[in-house]
Amino acid sequence: MTGILLSVLGLLAVVALTAGTFIAVAAEFSLTALERSTVESHVAHVGDAKAKAVDKAHRSLSFQLSGAQLAITFTTLITGYIAEPAIAQLLSPGLTAVGVPTSVAAPISLAIALALATTLSMVFGELVPKNLAISRPLETARAVAGLQAGFSSVFRWLINGMNGAANWMVRRLGVEPAEELASARSPQELGALVRSSAEHGTIDEGTAALLGRSLRFGDRTAGELMTPRVRVESLRADATVLDLVAKARETGKSRFPVHSGDLDEVRGIVHVKQAFSVPRERRATTPLSALTRPVQTVPETLEGDALLDRLRASGLQTALVVDEYGGTAGLVTLEDVVEEIVGDVRDEHDRRESAPVRALGGDSWMVSGLLRDDEVAEATGFRMPEGDYETLAGLVLSELGRIPDVGDEVHLDGWRITVMQMEKHRVAELRVAKVESAETGVSR
Template sequence: MDDISTSSLTAILFGLLFLSAFFSSSETGMMSINRYRLKHLVKSNHRAARLVSKLLKRPDRLIGVILIGNNLVNIMATLVANAIALRLWGDYGVAVLPIPLTIMFLLFAEVTPKTLAAVHPERIAFPASFILTPLLKLLSPLVVMVNFLSNGMLRMFGVRVADHQDDHLSSEELRTVVNEAGGMIPKRHQKMLLSILDLEHATVEDIMVPKNEIIGVDLEEQLDDILNQLRNTQHTRLPVYQESIDKVKGMLHARHIANLMSRDIEDITKETIRDYMTPVYFVPEGTPLNTQLLKFQRKKQRVGMVVDEYGDIQGLVTIEDILEEIVGEFTTDFAATTSKDIHPQDDGSFLLDGTVTVRDLNRALRIDLPTDGPKTLSGLIIEYLETIPQPGTGLKLDGHPIEVLQIKGNLVKSVKMWRDSSQASRTK
């Protein structure tokens, strides 16, 4: 370096400092880039994204070429800085050189470029890929040798780089991604996406219409009563049974009912009704909603009778019930969907039908009663008290005061509920 002027050495030093900053920022940018956005850009045929993705498939080789380059640059920068210090200040300059050199490298070649790359990884990684890709090919023999030694040491600790797989998100991690999406995904869409993830945690038993609320056609009724029911029904599908829903015989679709009612009244008999019935589709009560949705689609069914492990009918579930778990009620009138079972009172309390499902109650009142036990409010109260309560019985469920108002047989018919204790005390 004796033939090179001090000013030239200074320029070389700053050039090496810039190269060190490039390698440092490239390492952070490559490792910090969003892998899922990167995959999206690769599918969009983004050239730089394809190069970055290819480099990240072998992170050991990527890190190898970056560190080889960075270390070579840093060593050369140290030698140049040493020569400059020796010329300007002699042995004293060489002695104190580590302090300013360390500060200079930390500021301009490490902390600043790495912080910039962590904040804007794509701005750093994409341009860097056009340099690192040919550099990796150029230094491939050295990189392969270094990786062979490094990977050998890792295997001693039970780590196999060759077994590296792309990251995959679990459902809970995906839930976090959706929640953290912020304004990038509309709130309504976020709620729908989260509802889809929740389908695997709920079963058809959670959303079915209970057996005692199923509306169907009883073939034991008078024919005139049956025909009147068919004329006025608001349902697209009706189960047909004999004496009780436990003896279901088939299903009547709205179009079959229309065809049936278009016939002469004299030609319609109970046997004619049987001819229009379709087979019943049975659904085990413990089937997860996401699984049942796919089964409905695969079997071209829209309604099923829910049965327990003994084959006894427990309720009825439709594909619309599952879809409402994702998109919400198909009506925009909140009162229309809740007034049957949930009645807000002037004092801030709610008059509730005991048959309201816990899931519907949680959704309507935005509370968090347990859903891993009984499916109805009546069942939840009876399980909590371990007995059939008397009217006037008070209790707290998950911090919400409840007063039993009416009992019908072994069922809690109606209750009054407050959101919290302070509200209850103010109204009493």
């Protein structure tokens, strides 16, 4: 009878120890899962004792995690020491009663006791609190942070000693230990959070796309944002104000570089609104050189953030992009920068221009050859392989090894890219279609 009573008391002790493991595991995972901003916001809005306990524990995260590990080690070791003989002692008489020899019943009962104790400790002491803490970290931390902090305070001397030894070893590896998790996030990490939030419905797709473009903007360069040289509309310095008005009416554009015969000899820029400062009777004889204003130049490699600052400071919000040899590579405007962030911006003057991406239905799109790899992927899902090119047209040129003709096709990883329109030697438009066959190659 005494043996059974001791076994029952042992099982009660196991329950208490498993509860201790539960608290330590819940504290470990909930404190780790919490963002610093979430904790600070909770303290600001709630500010009760539990909120302050969570804040205090989160500020000494490394110490609290060490305390949780110590608690888990203590409770699981003691649980195994008590549970196995207690359960085995309760099982052994039952096995003997059903005819199992005493010499065999003892090891069998011990094996069953070991399996039961391990399973119960793993499920109720570790897996359940882990899943709970990951699913609801703030609520879990409020429930257990104070208890875990109390345990850590009692064993501070032991925790500090073990932490000191561990930190010494980490520093020998060239790493400086941190007391708190880093709260700052890189643009790539923020982008991943945005995509995950969109997938789970936390934010709508339009907002996610806008945030994603904004985060990627800092990695863009003037060379990626500009209108390429071959598409820049310009005027000669000896052209008249009437020519400026006619060019603006023809193209729907308002700003034009003014050159001496070649875009590598740009003298400045002129805006169509300047034509209104010239009397009507003098517009046919007034040369554009009289209206030309200086235009700033920027290198192709200038980053997007710096480019935005320069364009905003410029009166005409335009800059000439030059390559490494000093030649004109293209023209970039504030509208180009805005479109990189918010998407294609179209007004009444853009109606004659085709949209850069048009859905054709059936996993097929008509796209501009000037789209970059990230723009193609965002619009169609097709990811361009890495290579010595920047645009979809460049990919087709690389694959064909020659200037394409209308109707040429490139097959890549289950996608078919067809040349639909050429402008002289430039690939203007292509059809991108997803096909079932995964063949790779070119065809006509």
